[in-house]
Every structure is written in structure tokens, then in C-alpha cells.
Amino acid sequence: MEILGIGPQELIVILIIALIVLGPKDMQKAGKTIGKWLNDLVHSDGWKLFQTTSREIRNLPTNLMREANLEEFKDLDRAVRDQVKPAFDSKPYTIGTPARPPAADPAPKTESDPGSTPPTPPSGQEPNA
Secondary structure, three states, X not given: OOEOOEOHHXXXXXXXHHHHXXXXXXXXXXXXXXXXXXXXXXXXXXXXXXXXXXXXXXXXXXXXXXXXXXXXXHHHHHHHHHHHHHHHHHOOOOOOOOOOOOXXXXXXXXXXOOOOOOOOOOOOOOOOO
């Protein structure tokens, strides 16, 4: 946790130095004064403007890249979608199953011999459909 770029260890060192320099009684007054000043600063319009400007400056490179490449990416996206769409529209696809070419009407397997292939008709004859 950092407050105004000061980490917890740095804050402890600052408090020890302030305690040595100011003493315990003046430390209360100084803490109260600093707390009021920080509260006023954080709730001021200037601080909110500073935060907004800082956020915009941090995001400026990203926003500029998006604006510059937006048209190029739209054209690229449209081209990819036009190429991919016919492939997905022509055959159904479900998630988790590999895409395979459709088989040419496989014959049902018999239960007595599950590992065997169906018999092929003699040459010159076509199988009955």
C-alpha cells in the first residue's frame, strides 16, 4: 500500500524522525494540521482535475494507437470474417469434437464382431442403398 508514493517502511521512518524532532506533544498538533491539509487537498477540485489528467496521460498512447489503427483493424476484421464465415456456415461444429470430413454412409456394425469391417460387394456391383 502506497500513499502519495510513500511505502509503509518509509512512512515509519518519517514518523520516527518527526517524533524525535517535534516531541510527543507537538506531534499531535502537527498530525492534526497535516491531516486537515491532506483532507482538503484530496477533496479539492484541483486534486480531482489532477487525477483525471494523470489518467488521461497514462492512457494516451493506447488511445492514440486505437484511433490510428481502428479503420485498419475494421477492414482486417471484415476480411477475416468473410473468409471464415462460409467454412462455419456450411457444416455444423460443436465444441469439443474434432472437425472430420463426413463419412460416406457407413454400414452399421454387428454386435457379434465389433472390430471387423463391413463386407465389400464384389467388383462391378454397387451396394444397395
